[in-house]
Amino acid sequence: MTQHVQAIVIGGGIVGTSVLYSLAQRGWTDTVLLEKRNLTSGSTWHAAGNVTFFGHYTAITDLYINSVKTYLAASEESGHDIGFHPTGSLRLANTAEELEAYKSIAPVYDRLDADYRVIGPDEAAEVHPLLETKDLHGAAHTPGDGHVDPSGATHALAKAARQRGAHIQVQTPALAIRQNGQEWQVETETETFFADHVVVATSFWAREMLAPLGINLPIYPVQHHEIITGTVPALQALDFEVPAVRDPYAPSNTRQERDGFLCGVYEVDPQFWATDGIPPEFAEELLVPDVERLEPELLRVIERIPAFGEAGFKTINNGPIAYAPDGLPMLGPVESHPGLWLATAFNIGIGTGGGSAQFLSEWMVNGHAPYDLSMVYPSRFANDISKETALAQIHATYAKGYIMPGAPA
Ligand SMILES: Cc1cc2nc3c(=O)[nH]c(=O)nc-3n(C[C@H](O)[C@H](O)[C@H](O)COP(=O)(O)OP(=O)(O)OC[C@H]3O[C@@H](n4cnc5c(N)ncnc54)[C@H](O)[C@@H]3O)c2cc1C
Structure with a gap:
């Protein structure tokens, strides 16, 4: 036909x-x-x-x-x-230079008519009460985004x-x-x-x-891990969903998933998958997780969000992600x-x-x-x-x- x-x-x-x-x-x-x-x-x-x-x-x-x-x-x-949760996000500034870089891009958001604010550590702590803000210079806050x-x-x-x-x-x-x-x-x-x-x-x-x-x-696939924790009582006690946190120091994104956290980790020594060709039968599958090799990055996540380390890891997913x-x-x-x-x-x-x-x-x-x-x-x-x-x-x-x-x- x-x-x-x-x-x-x-x-x-x-x-x-x-x-x-x-x-x-x-x-x-x-x-x-x-x-x-x-x-x-x-x-x-x-x-x-x-x-x-x-x-x-x-x-x-x-x-x-x-x-x-x-x-x-x-x-x-x-x-x-589509299950949109407009929690907003914080992009952390661990240095004065990062904070300046975040300030310099504010006009882009004026042009695109989207909320964008650069906030100090005290306000970051108000927006995300479980964030350790010691040594933080501030954050870029995009209140209108979140997750779907x-x-x-x-x-x-x-x-x-x-x-x-x-x-x-x-x-x-x-x-x-x-x-x-x-x-x-x-x-x-x-x-x-x-x-x-x-x-x-x-x-x-x-x-x-x-x-x-x-x-x-x-284009080649890289392995990418995400970790979902068990219930975090301090999150459960809040009457709002905390914003997602992206942190250049702890190379990760961490957001709330029900009463726990979901954290996607960017390893400093990433591992590829199937660089000689995608297995023909591969579909709807995950790869074997290897949480041990994420330890250096996860320790940094815990420095920034101590409660992340207290709830235990419930699910660890490792999936391929396409990269140019x-x-x-x-x-x-x-x-x-x-x-x-x-x-x-x-x-x-x-x-x-x-x-x-x-x-x-x-x-x-x-x-x-x-x-x-x-x-x-x-x-x-x-x-x-x-x-x-x-x-x-x-x-x-x-x-x-x-x-x-x-x-x-
Ligand atoms: C653990 C993990 C967490 C992630 N979290 C996020 C996140 O929070 N936010 C975000 O933006 N991204 C995230 N990503 C990345 C995100 O999953 C991908 O960027 C996105 O799904 C890519 O979508 P796509 O449509 O390009 O590819 P795919 O969803 O892979 O779709 C490609 C489709 O092509 C089909 N296909 C292949 N060959 C053929 C063929 N010959 N004929 C017909 N169909 C074919 C496949 O079956 C497949 O359904 C995450 C990835 C991982 C691994």
Whole structure:
């Protein structure tokens, strides 16, 4: 069987479904999303769901802010709850230089009309009573962000896209992508789709998927741990949910999860996974956790949030996360192959997926980027980048955690 559509999106994680929905918002509904297993089967189902408004680079802050807006719009349209907890976030300043850097980016938030304040240690302690503020210089406070349920958000996007006329086929692996003159051809087990546009939103699967086209994507999976504690009585006693904390010193994000904490850790010596190829059977799985190697980072988390160390670890998840060498997504056209678009290499895909999809779909529909955001375009990497170079750069990028770009590690 054959079908012609305007655009095919491959990959049903938060990013692919965001692209499908954003295209539908702009009137492109002659579309189909192909997902090899189920929606969220990749990294999305186990993500912590943090959606901060504080990005590493001010140029992409609006991708963060527009992500939450996109999920909320899909939720309203579909009636599907996304479990948004607007707790706000604190980005800690452990040095005077960090605090100055946080102050210097305030105008970005004025332009984007989002709340952003730089606060002192006393106010940080009021906002987050379980935070140890001794030696803290202050924090950047983004009161409007928080966390969502990644699965709920993906299903809200999918439902809203379908309501507008887009199609989704799960249990449908894309087996081959071919360029056929001006047209693209995507093969599944039972069908051949022809399309003017193909969007590859398959995270760390994208590298092997596009290799047959001579496209060498420097995307590799890194292991990423998150730890959920048991009940913390001091949290239980509060009548509000504490904000998420991101700390360059204790390279981690720690937020409240019910009556405990959930902490995502950035190891200084990160470990890769499956760099020679993703096992074909891999889906909806976690990797073997190794909490011992996180000890140096976790001791620092406990210094900042002593209650984190008192409740015992209830769950330790280790999941693969897609990384490009600079840690930024690969978003935009593949210049050598007109009609082929990338929305991949997202390691903060919940935080940036919705806004990135808005950016990409505006570009696809209008034929030009809404504004210059070359730091995320796929063309920033040479096609002959070696695996060794890519892995070395990813290692260094991941190990920097929440240290501001340009600052010494
Ligand atoms: C422990 C942990 C915690 C995290 N916490 C957060 C967080 O708090 N906030 C945040 O922003 N990010 C977080 N992340 C990262 C986040 O999970 C990812 O950035 C995000 O899920 C990526 O979404 P995606 O849609 O790009 O990829 P995926 O969710 O992996 O989706 C890709 C999809 O493509 C499908 N696919 C692959 N090959 C094919 C094919 N041939 N045909 C059809 N379909 C195919 C896969 O089945 C998969 O469903 C976390 C990650 C981990 C590991």
